[in-house]
Amino acid sequence: MHPDFVYLDNAATSWPKPDAVAVAMSEFLSTRAGNPGRGGHALARAAAETVEIAREKLAALINAPTPKRVVLTHGCTDAINQAIQGVIHSASKCAGGKKPHIVTTAIEHNAVLRTLHSFKCDGLLEMTIVPCDSEGTMSPDRIADACTPCTELVAVSHASNVLGTIQPIHEIMLAVRAKCPEVLFMVDAAQTAGHFSVDVQRDDIDLLTLAGHKGLRGPTGTGALYVGPRAYPDCCTNTRMCCERRGGTGAIAPGLEMPTTLPDALEAGTANAVGFAGLVAAMGTLCESQHRTEMMHTKRLLDGLLGIPNVTVYGKETTEGRTPVVLFNIKGMCARDAGKILDEQHHIAVRGGVHCAPELHNAIGTKSDGGVRVSPGCTTTEDQIDCFLEAVRSMASTPAMS
Numbered sequence: 001m002h003p004d005f006v007y008l009d010n011a012a013t014s015w016p017k018p019d020a021v022a023v024a025m026s027e028f029l030s031t032r033a034g035n036p037g038r039g040g041h042a043l044a045r046a047a048a049e050t051v052e053i054a055r056e057k058l059a060a061l062i063n064a065p066t067p068k069r070v071v072l073t074h075g076c077t078d079a080i081n082q083a084i085q086g087v088i089h090s091a092s093k094c095a096g097g098k099k100p101h102i103v104t105t106a107i108e109h110n111a112v113l114r115t116l117h118s119f120k121c122d123g124l125l126e127m128t129i130v131p132c133d134s135e136g137t138m139s140p141d142r143i144a145d146a147c148t149p150c151t152e153l154v155a156v157s158h159a160s161n162v163l164g165t166i167q168p169i170h171e172i173m174l175a176v177r178a179k180c181p182e183v184l185f186m187v188d189a190a191q192t193a194g195h196f197s198v199d200v201q202r203d204d205i206d207l208l209t210l211a212g213h214k215g216l217r218g219p220t221g222t223g224a225l226y227v228g229p230r231a232y233p234d235c236c237t238n239t240r241m242c243c244e245r246r247g248g249t250g251a252i253a254p255g256l257e258m259p260t261t262l263p264d265a266l267e268a269g270t271a272n273a274v275g276f277a278g279l280v281a282a283m284g285t286l287c288e289s290q291h292r293t294e295m296m297h298t299k300r301l302l303d304g305l306l307g308i309p310n311v312t313v314y315g316k317e318t319t320e321g322r323t324p325v326v327l328f329n330i331k332g333m334c335a336r337d338a339g340k341i342l343d344e345q346h347h348i349a350v351r352g353g354v355h356c357a358p359e360l361h362n363a364i365g366t367k368s369d370g371g372v373r374v375s376p377g378c379t380t381t382e383d384q385i386d387c388f389l390e391a392v393r394s395m396a397s398t399p400a401m402s
């Protein structure tokens with residue numbers, strides 16, 4: 001890596017990880033790396049203990065009523081697929097031929113949009129994508145208006161991964177519940193977990209998905225799905241979500257049926273225990289001052305970019321109600337080219353393109369080329385932000401390339 005390398009792509013995955021992550025993962029591999037939940041021996045028990053600590057920490061983070069309702073996954077996409085597929089298959093079985101209707105939004109990541117689209121193409125659901133405004137904010141009333149008596153699920157991102165705009169999820173929940181009290185409310189917290197408060201009880205969330213490798217600063221391949229009682233009642237009957245992955249869980253081993261109790265019902269296969277050992281260590285280092293640092297850098301970035309001629313900044317012009325993410329373009333320069341120049345000539349890592357969120361780029365007028373996303377982290381320095389702004393200034397002052 002170049003000695004002056006600057007990493008500003010924390011919305012994709014946070015980096016560097018806290019030193020404690022590598023230490024914990026190495027320690028886990030040398031002393032605890034049995035198969036969690038399989039076999040009663042000491043090494044299997046030690047691995048299971050690590051996995052359960054991760055579950056407890058994640059449950060506390062999102063204020064889940066019990067850790068049992070936190071299903072460990074291989075990332076946020078994995079959690080979203082389990083949630084959406086599980087709900088659709090369950091609803092299709094019960095609907096007597098009527099297709100379930102799903103409401104989602106223009107700010108969603110492809111993890112949600114492509115999953116829903118493929119089911120729509122298979123004729124298994126009807127779906128409405130509610131538009132956002134030019135700052136990437138969703139209107140609670142427009143989401144509620146899109147709900148019909150057939151709506152089974154409303155799926156909303158807590159924050160846009162492109163513009164950083166945080167959504168009024170409490171107000172969305174209230175508006176949706178007022179119209180359809182029993183609808184399942186799903187929130188994708190990939191971009192907010194670790195940065196902002198996520199509380200499944202306060203916001204009456206039925207399904208919450210998160211990634212361990214972004215704001216929580218853990219390793220890739222870790223994530224979680226919270227499953228609330230409306231989706232999966234305590235009695236484990238009349239569930240509105242089926243398991244999408246079947247196999248061994250370590251529990252009730254002799255039967256051919258999947259266990260019905262959470263989390264085992266939705267957690268077949270060996271967990272990424274070493275990843276969760278790293279995630280536990282990462283979560284132990286999180287503190288409020290990190291978030292303040294990230295937002296201070298975001299303000300410096302915004303103010304700096306807004307002052308550079310030939311640069312367009314998208315979304316809100318302030319740090320109010322946003323994650324540490326800024327999207328911009330340089331006049332006459334394709335976003336991918338800008339990202340490439342920043343990488344190859346300035347050793348600065350950002351992400352140019354459409355960021356797996358095509359509907360959002362459509363809404364803000366950047367559908368063809370996308371934009372350049374810059375996302376500082378808590379270890380970013382002020383000098384690095386200034387170095388990035390200087391690079392953009394020089395790129396924006398040279399003749400257009402494309």
Ligand code: PMP
Nearest residue numbers: 075076077109111161188190211
């Ligand atoms: N949802 C959003 C809003 C995201 O930003 C991302 C990751 N870019 C995902 C889902 C998918 O997360 P993962 O990489 O953990 O699968």
